[in-house]
Every structure is written in C-alpha cells, then in structure tokens.
Amino acid sequence: MYLSDYHFHTLCSSDSPAPLLQQAEAAIAAGVREICVTDHWNLLDQQGNRLPTVYDWEPSLAQWRELRNRWPGQLELRLGVEVGNGVLDPAAVDASLTIPELDFVIGSLHSQSAAAGGRGIYTVARECAEKKDGTAILDDYMDMLEELVQTSGWDVLGHVIYPLRYIPPEYELDLHPWWDRLAQVFRAVIAQGRGIELNTSAGATVEQWRDVLELYRDLGGEVLTLGSDAHRPQHMAAAFPQALELIRETGFRWLCVYRQRTPLFCKVG
Template identity: 45%
Template structure:
C-alpha cells in the first residue's frame, strides 16, 4: 500500500518542537512512501492581528538537511500550511512564490477580521449557539479562500469541530451546512484544487465519510491524506484507514504533488 502523509509540522511551526529529521525517521518506521513537511505560515496571530515578515531560511535549511534522510524508502517534499490567505491575497501569493514548494495547504485557523480574528483554539465554546456562530463565520471564510489560487488543497474542512466536540464536549454536526459544503466542494472542483483527509493523528477518519461521499458524487477526484502530526509519534497515524475510506467512498486514486502539480497514485 502506497501511504503518504501530506500534513506535518516541525519545530519551524510555533506549536511543534520536532526536528524534521526525526519526522522523516518516523515516516520510515510508519511505512510511508512520502512525507510532506507543511509548517505553519499564518497571516494572522492568535488575536487576529496581521503578522509581519516571514523568513524562509530556517524551513529551507532544515529541509535541505533532512531531504535525504528518507533514503530510497521515503520521498521528502517541501510544503506549507498557509493560514488565512484570503485576508491578504497579495501577500499570500508572494509568500508561496518565494520558495520551491511542492504543495500548499490552504487553511482557516481564525475567525474573520470582521468577527474579531481570534484563533479557534482560544475561543470559548460555551454554548451550541456560540459554536454555530463560529461555524457560520468559518464557512464564509473558507468560501473566500476557494476564490484564490495560492493553495493546492483545502485544509481540514471540519477543523473547528475538534475543539467544539473533542475539547468542549459538544456534539456539533455540519448537518445545517449542506448548502455551504456543496458550494465549497463545487468551488474546489471547478478551480482544480484538492481536499485533504486530515486524520488528526488518527482521531478523525470516519468523520470524513459524508464529505468524501458528497465530493465524489459531485465529480471531485483530487484528495490528499495527512495526519496533522506535530510530533514523530503521530506521523502516519490514521493514513492507512484514510486510504481504506477513500476506497469505500468510491475513489480509485489519490493525489501527490510535485512542484505544486498533482500526480496520481492508484488505490
């Protein structure tokens, strides 16, 4: 089975201390064939304020050192998780053009500037109403993101639920967001972009079934798999289950990327 992890973070992300070399070793142990490092580059800080300059040097230095550590077993690719690109499209385009990237995840981690810009991680999900107000804003931001060309795969569509349900203990679903999900997936397909199955370290796999099924029914084909690992112990977790889920929901192939162009891997 050809297994790929296209969503991982190293010490070049503010929420990880892992060396990329150790992530590559973990990928070999997990039986992965490809590992894409996608460190965070958010255009907003945790309070929604625009972030300043961006230094590619530590990411590139680490990547060049680690690239050959996978040997012939694991291909190591250079990616980025670009957060909040729709808040400053010009800057987002300049950032991704400044490095020899293979793959870019487009993500939303914050409320919109109009809603205060606070990072979802720090929000108080004190009521179901607060959760749905957050999701209303989230899907509007995601739709704005799909209009851009500075990303390759739309990141973790179900992202806020990990805090609402996993941490705050609610049982929020996306049932009321059928129209928004439909618009989102159609825009992704029309623009030649992908979605990712983000396993969240193996904790979120089955959650993706309805989205994958609908995406496939709409004609969507481009899908990537990622663990969202921030430490070596989570590299590759849930990826084999994600591949199995892709088969079960009608997919016959998934995508890998080279210089931001998709290539196909048969399931």
C-alpha cells in the first residue's frame, strides 16, 4: 500500500536534532512512500510565555526545497506545520498559513489554557500529585478542544489523546468521562470535511487510540492521517504495522495525504 508518515519533526523544531535528510532516509528505509514535515509552531512555551505570532517559514522552506525532488518515484516530500495552541490567536495563525508551498496543517494543544496558566501539558502532567490533578488537566484540555474546532487554521486535529501521554498511568484516566463532548468535537470536524490523526508517538501509543478511532468512525469520520511524531530518525514510521492493523480493525478503508490543504484518499491495503 501507499504508506505515509504525516507527522514528524526536524531540527526546525526546538525539540528535535534531526536534519530532514536523515528523517527522509529513515522513512525510505521503513517503506514509506510519502512524508509531510510538520515542524512545531507553538504559540506558548512550556512556562506559559507567549511566542511569536508570525511563523518564520524560511528555515523550513529552505531544507524542504533542497530535498523535495531528491527521490523521484521513491519518496514524495510535502511541507506542513504543527500549530500548537493556535486558539490563542486564530487570526494570526491564518495569516501565517498563506504560503503556496503549504500542503498540510496539524492543529494541536500542547499547553494549558491561558485561564489555567498556559504552561505545557507535558510539564504540568508530571507534577500531578493525585488523580484529580489529572482530571483537571483533561477538563481544561476539552474546553480548548471545543474552542479549537471552531477555528480555521488546521486540517487535522493533532494527537487528541495528548494529555494521556503524560498524566501518570496509575490514575487510569482516559477520555470516557468527556465522551459526549469528544463526540461533539468529532461531529464538527466531520461536518467541516476535516479530520483527525492516529499519532503513534514514536511507537508509544497505538492501543490507546482504539476507542477514539471507533467513536470517530461510528460518527462517520473518514478523514484520517497517520503519523509517528518522530523527533529522531529511529522513530520514523514507528509502530506503523500495529497502527495499520488498528486502522483496519476500526473500519477505516483510507488514509489521507494532502495537497494544498485538501485531502487525497489512499486505500489501506
């Protein structure tokens, strides 16, 4: 089948040391036919400080232009971006997403709401002292997800299970207490013709997606991308065999790639 990795980072993201060349070569070695580089543009840092609301495309564009035609017929290389907490300034996000080379935008929430302090969920989740701290993180996260779905600056919602990556597993939290609200978010995504992603988080999360994918599929969701969120070459396409099995088991027949912010449907073999 035509395998794609639609979420990974390079040294244009502050938390990745990987040149695009290394990521692309790792994708080819993993049998991937198309990749879309989605470096970070976060509107908040981990401490909750505001970051620039104009995205500097030059570093991203430069490395993409250098390599985009390097592997004809072997690897299609597309340009995207992962916007973190775009809900803070949707107009500014839209204004930076106008370059013609842009194929794909992931809308993610990496930080708490401004009302909750705006610190990184990664940081806050590690400070949880009891289960109700984890519940509070998820409450705040769902509030923001409902806001994000009303904005235009994204094509798929990034890693919707994100806080569960970092909330201590012994609290056994999942998204079921917020299930009706998540369903409403998915109904809006579907009505807009947009989508969600299955994000394997470098191979760490696959099975946690089962219920979420079932809900999305039951509601009529069709637009789905697959991404490893690799920040290093060894994680490109991580856990894709298991992810593809899950995608088939939950009733999806297609995986999407993007051209100019529009999904193309590739059959899941």
